[in-house]
Amino acid sequence: MRCVSKRRTRLLTRLGILVSHTLDGKTALVTGGSRGIGRSIAERLAKEGALVALTYNTGRQGADETVAAIEKAGGNAFAVHADLVDADGIPELFTRLDAEFMERKGSTSLDLLVNNAGNSGWGGLADATPDSWNTMFAVHARAPFFMVQSALSRLADGGRIVNVSSGAAARPMQAVPVYSMAKASINNLTHALAMELGPRGITVNAVAPGWVRTDMNAAVRENADMTAAIEADTALGRFGEASDIAAVVAFLASDDGRWVTAQVIEASGGYKL
Known part of the structure; x- marks a missing residue:
């Protein structure tokens, strides 16, 4: 597949079309990459030349469709099942990834880890249960911590970690208090990891989306009044697209982002300024 990608690149170059492959030769891991923001990130990183x-977890069809779309566009990707509620399964996930990367690239080295996987956070104080709280924190806070722990021996010096946070981490929402707490944890983890991994030249940042068109907030967007209110509270006057978030991640993953670390970058179009 890499040969196909290179032939495509040469063809586009001969046609005078500028091709930006800022991640040629790099490897990337995107958790929750089968749909929504994760899928857009995976597609963008592959477009930039990374093996993704x-x-x-439950979205096998979506994962297969994402891989097929990436390969059709000339990129290189593969999908691996992982239930990140179970942190004990993370080391075994990396064992499987090692085998895949070794077969495809001849090395287990990882250049970029994107902790994106999440689950729906709707439910206020009265609706929360210990089980729902534990599941939310397991995916949004505990899993990224242990993903980084397992990745450390594979992560290349000068590599990148990008955590997908949320604007709700800094401006908690009454409708999603547990989700807001979990995302605040990610911001704190981002700062701690940046200090620990800085000596290796590894940058660690978080991207905090605002309202983005994904299936997680489809019910909100079906309410015309709520949609109008959100757009009125957003400086750029619209919901974000998954590609808007992927573009920020791609910058942080590139060499142009080499001097940015320990930052929580809100990508919300200026929501509630």
Whole structure:
């Protein structure tokens, strides 16, 4: 597949079309890459030349479709199942990733880890249960911590870690208090990891989306009044697209982002300024 990608690149170059491959030769892992923001990130990183591994839990069809779309566009990707509620399964996930990367690239080295996987956060104080709280924190806070722990021996010096946070981490929402707490944890983890991994030249940042068109907030967008209110509270006057978030991740993953670390970058179009 890499040969196909290179032939495509040469063809586009001969046609005078500028091709940006800022991640040629790099490897990337995107958790929750089968749909929504994760899928857009996986597609963008592959477009930039990275070999992309993406994880999925229940969305096998979506993962297969994402890989097929990437390969059709000339990129290189594969999908691996992972239930990130179970942190004990993370070391075994990396064992499987090692085998895939070794077969495809001849090395287990990882250049970029994107902790994106999440689950729906709707439910206020009265609706929360210990089980729902534990599941939310397991995916949004505990899993990224242990993903980084397992990745450390594979992560290349000068590599990148990008955590997908949320604007709700800094401006908690009454409708999603547990989700807001979990995402605040990610911001704190981002700062701690940046200090620990800085000596290796590894940058660690978080991207905090605002309202983005994904299936997680489809019900909100079906309410015309709520949609109008959100757009009125957003400086750029619209919901974000998954590609808007992927573009920020791609910058942080590139060499142009080499001097940016320990930052929580809100990509919300200026929501509630």
